[in-house]
Amino acid sequence: MPILEIIKNNHEAGYNQGIFANNLTRHDVYQCAVAVNADNKNQCASLRQFLIQTLMWGNYDTIVGRYTRTISAQVVDSIPSFTNYSEIFIRNLNDANQSIRDKFNLFNTALNIPKVGYAYFTKFLHFYSHGNNQAVNMLILDKWAIYAWCALIIELNHAQRLPSLRRLLRYSIDDQRFTPKIVSGDLYQDYCENVTQISTSNHLAPNRFEELMFGWDLRQPRPGFTNPRTQILETLRTHSNLFL
Numbered sequence: 001m002p003i004l005e006i007i008k009n010n011h012e013a014g015y016n017q018g019i020f021a022n023n024l025t026r027h028d029v030y031q032c033a034v035a036v037n038a039d040n041k042n043q044c045a046s047l048r049q050f051l052i053q054t055l056m057w058g059n060y061d062t063i064v065g066r067y068t069r070t071i072s073a074q075v076v077d078s079i080p081s082f083t084n085y086s087e088i089f090i091r092n093l094n095d096a097n098q099s100i101r102d103k104f105n106l107f108n109t110a111l112n113i114p115k116v117g118y119a120y121f122t123k124f125l126h127f128y129s130h131g132n133n134q135a136v137n138m139l140i141l142d143k144w145a146i147y148a149w150c151a152l153i154i155e156l157n158h159a160q161r162l163p164s165l166r167r168l169l170r171y172s173i174d175d176q177r178f179t180p181k182i183v184s185g186d187l188y189q190d191y192c193e194n195v196t197q198i199s200t201s202n203h204l205a206p207n208r209f210e211e212l213m214f215g216w217d218l219r220q221p222r223p224g225f226t227n228p229r230t231q232i233l234e235t236l237r238t239h240s241n242l243f244l
Contacts, residue, residue, distance in 0.1 A: 007212045021059035033131025044086045101185035137206040148213040151235040171243035
């Protein structure tokens with residue numbers, strides 16, 4: 001079954017990601033983002049809580065922390081001069097005149113956090129922008145989002161994009177694995193705009209589409225729904241020559 005059809009069917013069947021990690025839902029993290037702008041006197045503390053909750057939602061402590069031997073709160077509390085960081089974060093992310101690319105590029109400069117990769121930084125961007133009802137759709141871009149985007153480009157036969165797939169993934173013949181490449185600000189903006197275009201043309205909100213295309217752990221069955229990850233991997237493997 002095509003990935004796009006799986007996404008639509010799961011939506012119509014009422015799929016909800018629900019509790020993701022650490023007993024947190026997307027809605028919980030969106031509410032933390034709202035709180036940052038709700039009280040100017042406590043913005044710094046609210047932003048700290050938002051960053052920690054976002055990392056915890058993304059299961060940072062298990063996925064990254066087991067290697068770095070740090071947990072979410074320690075990572076956030078290690079930021080030098082958090083008051084200054086908070087001011088830069090809020091000012092820039094609330095600036096409607098800045099592009100998606102510009103906001104992403106702050107990840108490598110003023111808003112860089114040691115031991116936090118782009119997959120988690122895009123979670124900050126997504127939850128903050130969507131929670132605060134910003135007009136620009138900034139979406140989560142992690143390993144499975146990259147897999148899904150590449151597979152959708154192939155499935156939809158977006159010929160003009162096919163040659164650029166090597167910018168996103170590399171395929172190793174030796175161990176038969178796909179590995180995401182380093183993401184640039186231009187690439188992240190392209191991803192957000194293209195997925196927004198695909199989602200709206202299929203009458204789905206971009207954040208809803210991203211949730212649906214992400215799927216879930218292949219080891220965890222969800223009766224009544226089809227996991228898009230199975231077809232995503234099949235599509236990538238069938239067209240692995242595009243990533244050599």
